[in-house]
Structure formats: structure tokens, C-alpha cells
Amino acid sequence: xxxxxxxxxxEKGRDEGKRFVITEMSAMKAEKxxxxxxFGIMGSEKLDLKKIGGMEKVAEIGVAILSKxxxxxxxxxxxELMKCIEILPNPSDPMVRRPVEEDxxxxxxxxxxxxxxxxxxxIDFFTAAAA
Numbered sequence: 001x002x003x004x005x006x007x008x009x010x011e012k013g014r015d016e017g018k019r020f021v022i023t024e025m026s027a028m029k030a031e032k033x034x035x036x037x038x039f040g041i042m043g044s045e046k047l048d049l050k051k052i053g054g055m056e057k058v059a060e061i062g063v064a065i066l067s068k069x070x071x072x073x074x075x076x077x078x079x080e081l082m083k084c085i086e087i088l089p090n091p092s093d094p095m096v097r098r099p100v101e102e103d104x105x106x107x108x109x110x111x112x113x114x115x116x117x118x119x120x121x122x123i124d125f126f127t128a129a130a131a
Contacts (some may be wrong), residue, residue, distance in 0.1 A: 017091075056061060
């Protein structure tokens with residue numbers, strides 16, 4: 001089965017009209033991401049992700065979770081979220097997509113929106129798996 005994807009069109013600011021494709025991480029990558037995020041918040045305390053809720057719980061907390069983690073832990077986590085996002089640079093050809101480059105996004109709010117959408121996509125994945 002293929003990984004779930006969504007297409008997002010930004011609606012505000014200098015990034016209005018830009019389109020992005022978000023693809024979910026593999027289950028193994030998502031679990032490791034969630035563990036590192038939770039460990040970053042709670043220090044070195046050992047946690048059972050199954051009891052906490054794994055990626056679903058992390059996504060429930062949202063992008064704000066990264067603000068509570070030391071930057072040396074948070075930065076690679078944010079970079080991993082961005083690896084889930086590709087830009088559709090040519091509106092007339094939706095088959096062309098590429099990784100996001102620094103100059104593709106001009107608004108900080110757009111970055112938050114896209115990262116939140118990555119987390120939402122993973123909530124849907126884990127909610128469906130639990131059902």
C-alpha cells in the first residue's frame with residue numbers, strides 16, 4: 001500500500017497560491033520521530049510510546065511541542081518534518097514536484113502551516129491504524 005499524501009495550497013501572504021505535496025513518513029520513521037520528540041521534552045526518562053499514544057499524541061500536542069525541546073534536539077526533528085514536504089513548482093504540471101528549497105517559502109507562518117499539516121497527516125495514519 002502506498003503512503004498517504006495530501007496536497008496543500010497556501011492561501012495567505014507572499015506564499016499565496018503555492019502548492020505542496022505532503023507524504024507521510026514510514027511507520028518506523030514516525031515512531032522514532034515521536035520518541036525523540038517526547039524524550040526531548042521529558043529528558044532521558046524512558047517512555048513507552050504505546051502507553052503514551054506515539055505519534056498520535058505528539059501530533060495532538062502539535063508543532064508547539066518543538067518549542068519545548070532544546071534546539072539541538074528540535075532542529076533535526078523540524079528538518080525531518082520538512083522532508084515530508086515537496087513543492088509543486090509548476091501549477092500547469094502537477095506531476096512535477098521536488099524537495100522544498102530555502103527560497104520556496106517566504107512566510108514563517110507558511111512553515112508552521114506546512115509542519116502542522118505533516119503532523120495532521122500522521123494523526124490520520126495512526127488513528128486509522130488504531131481503528
